[in-house]
Amino acid sequence: MKKLVQCVPNFSEGRDKEKIEKIIDAFRGKDGVKLLDYSFDKDHNRMVVTLVGEPKGIQASLVEAFGVAKKLIDMRKHTGQHPRMGAVDVCPFIPIKNMDVSECDELAKETAKLINEAHDYGFFFYEKSASASHRTNLAKLRKGEYEGMKEKTLEAKWLPDVGTFKEDTGITAIGARMPLIAFNVLLDTDNLDIATKISKNVRHINGGLRFVKGIGIDMPERGITQVSMNLTDYTKTPMYRVFELIKIEAKRYGVNVIGSELIGLAPMDAFIQTAEYYFGIENLDYNQALEKHLME
Amino acid sequence: MKKLVQCVPNFSEGRDKEKIEKIIDAFRGKDGVKLLDYSFDKDHNRMVVTLVGEPKGIQASLVEAFGVAKKLIDMRKHTGQHPRMGAVDVCPFIPIKNMDVSECDELAKETAKLINEAHDYGFFFYEKSASASHRTNLAKLRKGEYEGMKEKTLEAKWLPDVGTFKEDTGITAIGARMPLIAFNVLLDTDNLDIATKISKNVRHINGGLRFVKGIGIDMPERGITQVSMNLTDYTKTPMYRVFELIKIEAKRYGVNVIGSELIGLAPMDAFIQTAEYYFGIENLDYNQALEKHLME
Numbered sequence: 001m002k003k004l005v006q007c008v009p010n011f012s013e014g015r016d017k018e019k020i021e022k023i024i025d026a027f028r029g030k031d032g033v034k035l036l037d038y039s040f041d042k043d044h045n046r047m048v049v050t051l052v053g054e055p056k057g058i059q060a061s062l063v064e065a066f067g068v069a070k071k072l073i074d075m076r077k078h079t080g081q082h083p084r085m086g087a088v089d090v091c092p093f094i095p096i097k098n099m100d101v102s103e104c105d106e107l108a109k110e111t112a113k114l115i116n117e118a119h120d121y122g123f124f125f126y127e128k129s130a131s132a133s134h135r136t137n138l139a140k141l142r143k144g145e146y147e148g149m150k151e152k153t154l155e156a157k158w159l160p161d162v163g164t165f166k167e168d169t170g171i172t173a174i175g176a177r178m179p180l181i182a183f184n185v186l187l188d189t190d191n192l193d194i195a196t197k198i199s200k201n202v203r204h205i206n207g208g209l210r211f212v213k214g215i216g217i218d219m220p221e222r223g224i225t226q227v228s229m230n231l232t233d234y235t236k237t238p239m240y241r242v243f244e245l246i247k248i249e250a251k252r253y254g255v256n257v258i259g260s261e262l263i264g265l266a267p268m269d270a271f272i273q274t275a276e277y278y279f280g281i282e283n284l285d286y287n288q289a290l291e292k293h294l295m296e
Numbered sequence: 297m298k299k300l301v302q303c304v305p306n307f308s309e310g311r312d313k314e315k316i317e318k319i320i321d322a323f324r325g326k327d328g329v330k331l332l333d334y335s336f337d338k339d340h341n342r343m344v345v346t347l348v349g350e351p352k353g354i355q356a357s358l359v360e361a362f363g364v365a366k367k368l369i370d371m372r373k374h375t376g377q378h379p380r381m382g383a384v385d386v387c388p389f390i391p392i393k394n395m396d397v398s399e400c401d402e403l404a405k406e407t408a409k410l411i412n413e414a415h416d417y418g419f420f421f422y423e424k425s426a427s428a429s430h431r432t433n434l435a436k437l438r439k440g441e442y443e444g445m446k447e448k449t450l451e452a453k454w455l456p457d458v459g460t461f462k463e464d465t466g467i468t469a470i471g472a473r474m475p476l477i478a479f480n481v482l483l484d485t486d487n488l489d490i491a492t493k494i495s496k497n498v499r500h501i502n503g504g505l506r507f508v509k510g511i512g513i514d515m516p517e518r519g520i521t522q523v524s525m526n527l528t529d530y531t532k533t534p535m536y537r538v539f540e541l542i543k544i545e546a547k548r549y550g551v552n553v554i555g556s557e558l559i560g561l562a563p564m565d566a567f568i569q570t571a572e573y574y575f576g577i578e579n580l581d582y583n584q585a586l587e588k589h590l591m592e
Contacts, residue, residue, distance in 0.1 A: 004590065006586075034589075034590070036589050052589070052590055096586070096587075096590070097587075097590075179586070185575075186576075186578070239571070239575065240574070243574075243575055257576075258576065259575075259576035259577065259578050260575045260576055260577050260578070261577065261578055261579070262575075262577050262580055262584055264584065265584055265585070265586040265589070266584060266585065266586060267585075267586050267587070268564055268567070268585045268586065268587045270571075271564070271567040271568045271570070271571045271585060272567045274567070274570060274571040274574060274575070275535070275566075275567045275570040275571065278536070278539075278570060278574045279535065279539055279555075279556045279558075279570070280482075280553075280554065280555035280556055281555065281556050281557065281558050282482070282555050282556070282557055283557070284558055288558055288560065288561055288562060289561070289562065289563075289564045289567060290302075290392070290475070290561040290562060290563050290564065291392075291563070291564045291587065291588075292587075293330075293332050293348070293561070294300065294330070294348055294392070294393075
């Protein structure tokens with residue numbers, strides 16, 4: 001059974017198209033690597049690349065791309081609105097098929113070592129690969145950004161997991177995580193306070209569901225608001241549970257859920273899981289989705 | 297964009313394993329053809345083969361398999377419980393990816409001509425390929441079975457669409473149809489009359505939903521009953537509509553829906569459609585299922 005992993009490296013270059021294409025060339029036409037998307041932004045001066053492929057193919061293309069990035073990106077000269085700490089800022093590995101999180105964790109750590117040997121990058125292990133619980137969260141790791149990172153990585157609490165902070169490439173967060181689902185639930189109220197309260201009721205940090213991050217967001221053009229969420233592990237906190245709980249919380253404020261938005265990609269299993277719940281399908285094997293047989 | 301078609305030829309041989317393997321060999325290791333499944337039954341003396349692949353690959357393997365079947369199956373000697381009229385009894389083409397029903401219709405008709413030229417088979421076009429509305433339904437076409445088919449195919453109403461009835465191979469129904477979803481909804485009553493009434497309320501033939509065939513079935517071991525259905529075009533009569541309507545009909549009898557069963561494979565889009573309805577997802581593009589990008 002062929003293993004498939006998704007990888008979403010973020011590069012600190014979103015302005016120079018020539019440099020962008022040179023980085024992307026490391027992912028083009030490589031055995032076992034499919035480039036699904038790359039998008040970049042001038043204000044952020046950042047590029048997000050989405051890859052899917054076989055572990056060894058993805059790994060080899062990353063070693064090459066980190067090498068190209070080292071030649072083209074100098075963090076001493078980097079400016080942009082998005083928080084960042086490295087030439088390759090973050091590099092998550094996500095299990096897609098015939099792989100679990102622990103295999104992605106191994107792959108991430110091995111890849112970090114190979115890139116360190118080839119191009120002398122420094123790494124933090126983050127998310128499911130974090131070496132301590134205070135090092136799980138990317139925002140906490142990145143606090144202080146590139147400019148504060150040299151000093152921060154000298155503290156015992158923030159020592160790099162592989163290599164050291166470098167003036168040119170900074171430091172990179174690498175690790176395994178579950179696929180994110182960006183799911184927004186729409187409310188028939190223009191009162192942002194209510195959307196914010198509901199987001200707090202359902203999100204993990206305030207006592208809600210374990211794998212939900214969320215905020216209230218205003219949608220002034222439509223005169224409504226939304227609970228905008230990242231579901232960080234849909235296998236354990238499924239979409240239906242989040243959706244039904246928001247309906248229940250909304251009742252307290254006399255507000256109704258009027259629909260939702262799905263942003264970007266979601267794994268097929270999330271859709272199958274939804275049908276399984278709403279239809280109460282007994283003994284459903286997720287391989288009963290026809291297309292799963294076509295992907296072998 | 298690669299086109300993918302599913303084909304489910306039914307062969308009138310379910311007893312002789314040597315013959316079965318010789319027929320299946322026509323589908324093994326062929327370019328653009330994936331053999332998903334073959335299952336056979338002694339009582340029925342019949343084999344159902346499930347193929348997915350590219351139109352030209354599927355077509356070529358079918359021409360070969362019909363040739364093998366002509367050598368190995370003689371309908372004059374065939375007995376079995378399942379109704380049948382030909383050595384290859386029925387051969388449906390189902391659109392899977394980057395194809396629609398009209399392309400499957402063309403493929404089915406072209407394939408029938410090629411097989412007729414190569415091996416002198418006779419064909420009825422059925423389902424979406426039927427040449428008249430009274431010839432759509434397989435059960436009606438097959439009525440009288442092999443034994444009555446020579447005479448039946450002399451009537452103007454039942455003239456074959458390609459070739460003629462043959463003593464050895466009988467006649468084959470070939471055509472395009474949508475993927476079937478076998479979906480059973482479970483009721484908390486042991487009263488089969490109620491299950492039967494509900495099945496009549498929702499099925500097409502008695503005034504229900506356009507693409508639903510259904511019957512009531514007893515499940516004595518669990519002390520419950522079910523509405524057992526084939527959804528013959530889930531794109532037009534989606535699963536959620538059938539499920540919610542059965543809940544509404546069940547109320548009349550003081551009965552509750554307690555779950556469901558999905559038998560065999562269902563297309564991924566049927567699951568996505570279900571999530572779209574229950575979450576009210578706005579502007580959902582079915583390509584937002586991650587795995588769709590992996591199938592390119």
